[in-house]
Amino acid sequence: MNSRLRLSTRYGINTVAAVALVILIIGIAEAFSYRHNWRKDFTANKRHSLSEQSLNVLRDLKEKIKITTFIQKGDPSYEGLKQLLDLYMRESKMLDVNIVDPDLNPNLANQYDIRRHRPPVAFLEGEKGRETLTTLDEEQLTNALIKVTRGKKKIVYFLTGHGEKALDDNEENGLGIVKKLLEDKNYEPRPLMLMRAEKIPDDCATLVVAGPQKDLLAAELDSIQQYVKAGGRVFFLVDPETAPALKPFLENYGIVLGNDVVIDRLSRLFAGDYFTPLLTAYSEHPITKNMQVAAFFPLARSVSTREAQGAHATWLAKSGEGSWAETDLAGLRQNKAAFDAGKDLPGPVTLAAVSELEPVEKKTEESGEPAAGAVVAFGDSDFMTNGRVNLQANADLFMNAIYWLGREETLIAIPPKQTKFSPIVLTPSDAKMLFFLPVIVLPGIVLFVGIYVFLKRSRHP
Known part of the structure; x- marks a missing residue:
């Protein structure tokens, strides 16, 4: 009887010890996981991770940003919004996030006067500005962070007077969507009639020449040349058989516009036509090094590079192996196109290039370093129109060029993505x-x- 009792006691002690050991192990594991949190996103489009652009913006924060979000706890989007804000807080200690139920805290709701906005609504407050958001997703949150931290808007002038594409045109061939993209990133796009101005305005961050159909005047070209020489930045988008005076002008910077039209058989596989080359190869330049998706350039010309005094030109994007630059433009008008090894330029064909000048004494506002003039040239302007800018990587390529020319390389990254609904069938x-x-x-x-x-x-x- 005593032996059975001792055996029973021993079993009891062993059981208690085992349970205590398991509890201890669980406690240690919990403490370790709390201090060393690890996450891995296995979703196809990384829907539970922030985009590279958002991460860059968060890592670049140098001041405290207060985010006050009003949303009822019973709102279907509450958990998703909370998880999104948690992702932002994980990446930056400069964020002070407060999620408030307006029904439980009416005094604070009245202070922010949320009656003018139907919850969910968020208020971002920084030293340089304040933004109100009624659409709470990653794209809008990141855009708002850019605005409240930058404060002053950068002005991007679009040249007019030569048949360029218009900012206020919301039709298929207008730039209404591009205008909205720029405004979302705290840029202020403005038209500029340079032929009526003495010079390019001093507040110009970037000058865009978007598809001129006629030649620029000699005085305008001289103004642009002086602007670049003084550290200015210009973005040329030149279609085939247009503005012939730009060809010798750009050659001064080592950029050569081809008298041709690029043909690409591969584009037919993507519901395009032979006159819509795909940009499938990108250089390691900051504008294109993060590009991973092809862009479409409908009716484009080649843009090659050469040596130039005081400037260094390099390619940005090329079409595929099956493309070529057709020089028989008369034959193209009759729908005749065939590669001529003696005359045509074989693929891959360069369709975008950049030229950087030596720095001048003028200092940049962003870094205080000597300003260096730069010219970016694309052999097409149609890719950025309302009917095409949202195709594949077209918008990313255009905006990356704007960011780099505007000396904001932090923004050159994969932008916030749309949440993709992927049902299991x-x-x-x-x-x-x-x-x-x-x-x-x-x-x-x-x-x-x-x-x-x-x-x-x-x-x-």
Whole structure:
């Protein structure tokens, strides 16, 4: 009897010790995971991770930003918004985030006067500005952070007077969407009639020449040349057979516009035509080094590079192997196109290039370093129009050039993505398997094992 008691006591002590050890291990693991949090996003489009652009903006924060978000706890979007804000807070200690239920804290809701905005609504406050958001997703949050931290808007002038594409044109061939993209990133796009101005304005961060159909005047070209020489930045988008005076002008910077039209057979596979080359190769220049998706350039000309005094030109983007630059423009008008090894330029064909000048004594406002003039040239302007800018990487390529020319390389990255709904479509056999396996098979196995153990113990008590 005593031996059985001692054995029972020993078993009890062992059980208590085992339970205590398990609790201790769980506690240590919990403490370790709290201090050393690790996450891994296995979703196809990284829907539970911030984009590279958002991460760059957060890492570049140099001042405290207060984010006050009003949303009822019963709102269907509450958990998703909370998770998004948690992702932002993980990446920067400069964020002070407060999620408020307006029904539980009416005094604070009245202070922010949220009656003018239907929750959910967020207020971002920094030393340089304040933004109100009624659409709470990653793209809008990151854009708002850019605005409240930058404060002063950068002005991007778009040249007019030569048949260029218009900012206020919301039709298919206008730039209404580009205007909105720029405004979202705290740029202020303005038209500029240079032929009526003495010079390019001093507040010009970047001058864009978007598809001129006629030549610029000699005085205008001289103004642009002086602007670049003084550290200014210009973005030329020149279509085939337009503005011939720009060809010798750009050659001064080592950029050569081809008298041709680029043909690409590969584009036919993507519901395009032979006159819409795909940009599939990108250089390691900051404008294009993060580009991972092809861009479409409908009706484009080649843009090659050469040596130039006081400037260094390099390619940015090229078409594929199956493309070429067709020089027989008369034949193209008759829908005749065939590669001529003696005349045409074989692919890959360069369609975008950049030229950087030596720095001048003038200092940049951003870094205080000597300002260096720069010219970016694309052999097409149609890719940025309302009907095409949202195709593949077209918008990213245009905006990356704007960021670099505006000396804001922090923004050159993969932008915030849209949440992709990916439903699981089950076949009838998959649906049956999904029912039988967890509902019948697995419980049946557990039941069978239980009966087997019970019968075995009852036979051998």
